[in-house]
Each structure stands twice: as structure tokens, then as C-alpha cells.
Amino acid sequence: GxxxxxxxxxxxxxxxxxxxxxxxxYVIFAVLLAASMGIGxxxxxxxxxQRTTQEFLMADRSMRCxxxxxxxxxxxxxxxxxxxxxxxxxxxxxxxxxxxxxYILGLLIPAHVFIPVLYRLRLSxxxxxxxxxFSKAVRICGTLTFIFQTVIYMGLCVYTPAFALNxxxxxxxxxxxxxxxxxxxxxxxxxxxxxxxxxxVFQTVxxxxxxxxxxxVGVQQTGGVSEVWRKVREGNRIxxxxxxxxxxxxxxxWTLGVGGIFLMLSLYGVNQAQVQRYLSARTEKEAVxxxxxxxxxxxxxxxxxxxxxxxxxxxxxxxxxSDKLGTSSKDGCLFSMCLPGLPGLFIACLFSAALSxxxxxxxxxxxxxxxxLIKPHFPTMTEARATLLSKVLAMSYGLxxxxxxxxxxxxxxxxxxxxxxxxxxxxxxxxxxxxxxMFFPWANSTGALAGLGAGLALxxxxxxxxxxxxxxxxxxxxxxxxxxxxxxMTTAIxxxxxxxxxxxxxxxxxxxxxSYMWYSAFNCFTVILIGLIISFLTxxxxxxxxxxxxxxxxxxxxxxxxxxxxxxxxxxxxxxxHTVSKTVKFHYRMSNTSETxxxxxxxxxx
Ligand SMILES: CC(C)(CO)[C@@H](O)C(=O)NCCC(=O)O
Ligand code: NA
Numbered sequence: 001g002x003x004x005x006x007x008x009x010x011x012x013x014x015x016x017x018x019x020x021x022x023x024x025x026y027v028i029f030a031v032l033l034a035a036s037m038g039i040g041x042x043x044x045x046x047x048x049x050q051r052t053t054q055e056f057l058m059a060d061r062s063m064r065c066x067x068x069x070x071x072x073x074x075x076x077x078x079x080x081x082x083x084x085x086x087x088x089x090x091x092x093x094x095x096x097x098x099x100x101x102x103y104i105l106g107l108l109i110p111a112h113v114f115i116p117v118l119y120r121l122r123l124s125x126x127x128x129x130x131x132x133x134f135s136k137a138v139r140i141c142g143t144l145t146f147i148f149q150t151v152i153y154m155g156l157c158v159y160t161p162a163f164a165l166n167x168x169x170x171x172x173x174x175x176x177x178x179x180x181x182x183x184x185x186x187x188x189x190x191x192x193x194x195x196x197x198x199x200x201v202f203q204t205v206x207x208x209x210x211x212x213x214x215x216x217v218g219v220q221q222t223g224g225v226s227e228v229w230r231k232v233r234e235g236n237r238i239x240x241x242x243x244x245x246x247x248x249x250x251x252x253x254w255t256l257g258v259g260g261i262f263l264m265l266s267l268y269g270v271n272q273a274q275v276q277r278y279l280s281a282r283t284e285k286e287a288v289x290x291x292x293x294x295x296x297x298x299x300x301x302x303x304x305x306x307x308x309x310x311x312x313x314x315x316x317x318x319x320x321x322s323d324k325l326g327t328s329s330k331d332g333c334l335f336s337m338c339l340p341g342l343p344g345l346f347i348a349c350l351f352s353a354a355l356s357x358x359x360x361x362x363x364x365x366x367x368x369x370x371x372x373l374i375k376p377h378f379p380t381m382t383e384a385r386a387t388l389l390s391k392v393l394a395m396s397y398g399l400x401x402x403x404x405x406x407x408x409x410x411x412x413x414x415x416x417x418x419x420x421x422x423x424x425x426x427x428x429x430x431x432x433x434x435x436x437x438m439f440f441p442w443a444n445s446t447g448a449l450a451g452l453g454a455g456l457a458l459x460x461x462x463x464x465x466x467x468x469x470x471x472x473x474x475x476x477x478x479x480x481x482x483x484x485x486x487x488x489m490t491t492a493i494x495x496x497x498x499x500x501x502x503x504x505x506x507x508x509x510x511x512x513x514x515s516y517m518w519y520s521a522f523n524c525f526t527v528i529l530i531g532l533i534i535s536f537l538t539x540x541x542x543x544x545x546x547x548x549x550x551x552x553x554x555x556x557x558x559x560x561x562x563x564x565x566x567x568x569x570x571x572x573x574x575x576x577x578h579t580v581s582k583t584v585k586f587h588y589r590m591s592n593t594s595e596t597x598x599x600x601x602x603x604x605x606x
Pocket of ligand 1: 076077078079080081082157267298302357416419420
């Protein structure tokens with residue numbers, strides 16, 4: 001049980017907070033669900049009517065960059081971010097905003113390194129790459145790791161908005177979880193990836209509109225922008241750039257701006273949900289362009305949620321809500337739902353964010369299960385059968401996510417931190433696997449497997465260690481001046497907290513208190529390091545054995561100042577640079593030959 005949950009339970013018990021959810025709010029909410037269902041139905045009945053896996057899972061590879069880019073933002077922007085980021089700002093100040101710096105390289109690298117490699121191989125699942133580069137075993141391990149990550153994350157995503165709705169309206173928690181899960185399962189199952197992408201577009205717009213409306217009304221009620229600014233300054237919420245190099249410091253420029261790049265790479269570079277969208281674009285150029293277009297929208301999403309945290313702080317910090325919500329509520333933003341006239345819109349915003357994430361998860365899970373785990377064993381399966389099975393899979397994952405929501409219910413922590421920890425602990429090793437394959441031609445299959453195993457083991461050691469010892473150093477800022485002056489008790493508690501966290505932990509405990517913003521980078525490097533060591537011990541891959549098109553000449557590019565013969569000696573010139581310039585025939589028997597002809601000409605990687 002956590003503070004967060006008990007806080008919410010107290011709102012729930014106060015009837016004055018519930019009367020704000022009027023008929024109009026229910027109508028907004030119902031319209032959102034109905035519109036999403038409508039889009040699903042439309043795509044079930046139009047186009048190819050979802051009769052092929054090519055359409056159901058790949059949207060016929062015909063999408064344009066605008067819907068793809070909006071859908072790319074929607075995938076990892078769920079109610080977790082809508083509630084968690086403002087709560088983070090409310091409690092700890094604006095330091096988290098610096099994660100925006102990581103978006104630059106975090107999107108440029110996927111656009112110019114990962115997309116070209118993956119798009120040109122014409123994959124259906126990103127894990128096909130692992131089989132081309134390494135072996136079937138690596139592919140299956142990668143797929144299982146991804147399924148594990150997504151299923152846990154999905155539970156968190158379904159649970160969070162249902163919890164908020166329950167807090168505001170007293171709406172039955174599990175009823176809301178069930179409704180979200182069912183609506184989402186239905187439109188995903190009916191309309192396939194096209195429905196997922198087009199509902200994402202609609203839901204992203206609702207999400208932005210809801211946040212903007214809450215901010216505008218919040219500013220108005222506080223008494224204008226300057227008043228908000230004065231209050232957040234007074235409350236010490238505007239953080240300066242923190243350049244402390246200590247890796248155990250939770251949020252600094254280094255953890256957010258540098259560690260965040262690896263988080264972004266694992267989400268926007270190699271995550272199946274995103275790669276599937278790049279692959280659904282009609283050309284590689286459209287895919288790259290959509291990745292570029294994510295940048296401004298993601299900055300906007302970040303800015304909106306950070307500003308919302310500040311506005312909520314200005315609006316509520318001076319008031320004493322301790323009787324209802326506790327003074328240092330992690331979820332100051334939940335106050336916003338009590339704003340007159342807005343709870344419906346804000347709840348719609350939360351559910352939009354959640355639905356668009358869950359639907360991506362269902363569809364990507366159905367895709368990898370089909371492409372990586374089932375099709376290779378039943379190469380003769382008919383298209384109709386495969387499509388039906390994909391739909392059954394999307395549905396089953398929908399039901400599984402309800403079970404996962406219950407798991408989240410038991411966990412209870414700051415939702416944003418839970419999400420970022422999952423991304424780092426499980427997404428980091430997967431990123432490492434892809435980097436090992438793409439940038440290091442010597443890496444072999446044994447090395448990859450050992451690397452992934454070691455990466456996951458270390459990730460869980462640190463991750464679970466930090467949960468058990470509770471050693472992530474959180475040092476919430478004092479609620480606000482008014483409260484500090486009036487409440488000696490709070491002052492005393494904060495002084496005690498400061499003392500505790502200022503005394504540095506030692507030994508293993510210090511290892512466990514590694515900032516979760518470093519998890520992705522740390523786990524990625526573990527996989528690469530162990531992967532390379534084992535590869536060299538077991539006999540590194542030879543240039544001519546590496547499947548053409550699977551290696552990106554990163555080292556060759558980084559060491560471009562070296563003379564050619566030296567680079568060749570270091571094996572920095574990838575097989576691609578030489579052989580593909582003459583457009584080699586690509587001899588690789590795909591496990592699903594129906595979709596990918598075995599002779600593809602791969603353009604040279606320039
Ligand atoms: C994925 C990032 C870090 C991208 O800014 C952000 O959207 C975020 O913190 N997301 C939290 C996870 C979620 O919203 O489900
Ligand atoms: Na979303």
C-alpha cells in the first residue's frame with residue numbers, strides 16, 4: 001500500500017469531490033469510447049477488411065507520416081505520464097523537464113541508424129532482425145523479453161486511469177479497468193493496426209486538448225500567469241540545471257539528458273510498438289520524417305505536463321488540503337479533476353492517453369507472438385487462419401492485461417517511477433542486444449545470449465535491490481512556504497529526511513541506489529560488454545558470415561580519420577560497405593516466406 005493510494009482513497013470518501021462529475025462529464029467520456037469503437041469498426045469494414053495479416057498487423061505498409069508520428073507519441077504517453085509527470089514536478093520541482101534534452105539524440109539516432117537498418121530488411125517484427133543477425137534462439141529470447149516488459153507495463157497503463165476515475169467519481173475501479181480493457185480489445189481486434197494508428201491520432205488530440213484546458217482553467221483560478229509564476233518561485237519549484245555527476249542522484253542533467261537518451265533509444269529505436277509503425281510507413285523517407293515530427297510533439301507533451309504540475313502547485317499549495325489529501329500528495333495534479341467543469345475532459349484525456357498505449361501494446365504483442373513464436377512453426381498456415389489467430393491473440397492479451405492490472409494494484413508506488421524502471425530494467429537489455437548486433441560485427445549468437453542473460457540478471461539485481469532496500473534517493477521539496485511556516489512538524493520531518501538522504505549509502509546499497517534514469521544505459525552496456533567478451537572467447541563472427549544489411553558501420557564512421565587498411569584490420573569496415581555497394585543478393589530464408597521474398601536487393605548503407 002502506498003501514500004498515493006491512501007490519498008486517493010480519502011478523496012473518494014469525501015462526497016464534495018464527487019458531485020463535480022456531472023452528466024456532461026459522463027457524456028464526454030462515453031463519446032470518447034464510442035468514437036474509438038467507431039474508428040475500429042470503420043477499419044474492420046473498409047480497405048481490405050482486415051483479412052490479411054499484412055493489413056491487420058502492418059497496415060498494408062501504406063501509412064503517411066502525420067498519423068504515424070502522432071501514433072508514435074501516443075504509444076508511450078499514457079495516463080502514467082499525464083498523472084506522473086505533473087506529480088513529479090509538484091513534488092520535486094522542474095528538474096525532470098531536462099529530459100527534453102534527451103529527445104534530440106534520442107530521436108535523431110533512431111531516425112538515421114535504426115530505421116534505415118530495420119526498414120530495409122522489410123521485417124514484420126523487429127525480432128526477425130535478431131534471427132537474421134544472430135540465430136533463432138536469440139530471436140525467441142528477445143521476443144519473450146519484450147512480451148514480459150509489455151505485459152507488465154500494460155497492467156500499469158490500464159490501472160492508472162481507472163484508479164483516477166474511481167478517486168474522482170467513485171466509479172467502480174474494476175468496472176473501469178474492465179471497460180477500458182474491453183473497448184480497447186474490441187477496436188484493436190476489429191480494426192487492426194490501421195484502427196490502432198487512427199484512434200491514436202484522435203486520442204492524442206483529445207489528450208493535448210484536455211491538458212491544455214486544465215492548464216488554462218487552473219491559471220485563471222490562481223489569478224493569472226504572473227501569480228502562478230510568483231507562487232512556484234516562492235515554493236522553490238523552478239529547478240536550476242543540476243550538474244552533479246553522482247549517478248545515484250535521481251534526476252540531474254546527466255541522468256535525464258544522457259541516461260534519458262538510452263531510454264529514448266530503447267523506446268523509439270527498437271521497441272516493437274514503434275518499429276511496427278515505422279514499418280507501416282509507405283516509404284523509408286516517410287518513416288524518417290515521422291520520427292522527426294515526433295520531436296516537437298513530444299516536447300509539447302512534456303511542456304504541457306510540466307506546466308500542469310506547476311499550475312497545480314500554484315493553485316493548491318497554499319491551501320491546506322491535509323485533511324483531504326495529505327500535504328505532500330504525490331499526485332497534486334489529481335486536484336485538477338476537481339476543477340469545476342473539467343473533470344470529464346480531464347478523465348477523457350487520461351483515458352485517451354491510456355487507450356492509445358494499451359492498443360499499441362495489444363497489437364504489438366499479437367504481432368510478435370504471431371510472427372516470432374507461431375508462424376515459424378506452422379509455415380503452411382493459411383492467411384485466413386493466421387489472421388483469425390492474430391485476432392484471438394490480441395483478445396487474449398487484452399484479458400491478460402486485466403490480470404496484470406491487479407498486480408499493479410498490489411504494487412503501489414509513484415506510477416511514473418514504476419514505468420521508467422520497467423523501461424530501463426527490461427528495455428535496456430533488449431536495446432543492448434540490438435546495439436550488439438548492429439554495431440559490432442564480431443558479436444556472435446552465443447555472445448548475444450550470454451549478454452542478454454547477464455544484462456537481465458544485473459538489471460533485476462539492481463532493480464529489485466533498490467525496491468527492497470528503498471534506496472532510491474527521493475528528497476521531496478517542502479510542500480510550500482505557507483505550510484512550512486505554520487507546521488513545525490512538517491519542517492522537522494523534512495529536516496530529518498534531508499539528513500537521511502544526505503548521508504551517503506555505502507557498498508551494495510550504493511549500487512542499488514543507482515538512479516533509475518541510468519538503468520537503460522547501464523543494462524545496455526552490460527549486454528554489449530558481456531556479449532563482446534563471450535563472442536571473442538567463443539570465436540568472433542567473420543565478416544563474410546554476417547548477413548548483409550544487418551550491421552550499421554558505426555565504428556567505421558566514428559573512426560573515419562583512420563587509414564583504410566587500419567580500419568580493415570580492426571574490422572571496422574562492415575561487410576556492408578564493400579559487398580553491398582554492388583547490390584548483393586540477399587540470401588536469407590525468412591521463416592515466413594509468404595511475406596518476404598528471399599532475394600531482396602538491399603541498398604548500400606551510406
Ligand atoms: C517515455 C517518456 C519518457 C517520453 O518523454 C514519457 O512519455 C514518459 O515519461 N512516459 C511514462 C510512461 C507512460 O506514460 O506510460
Ligand atoms: Na498513449
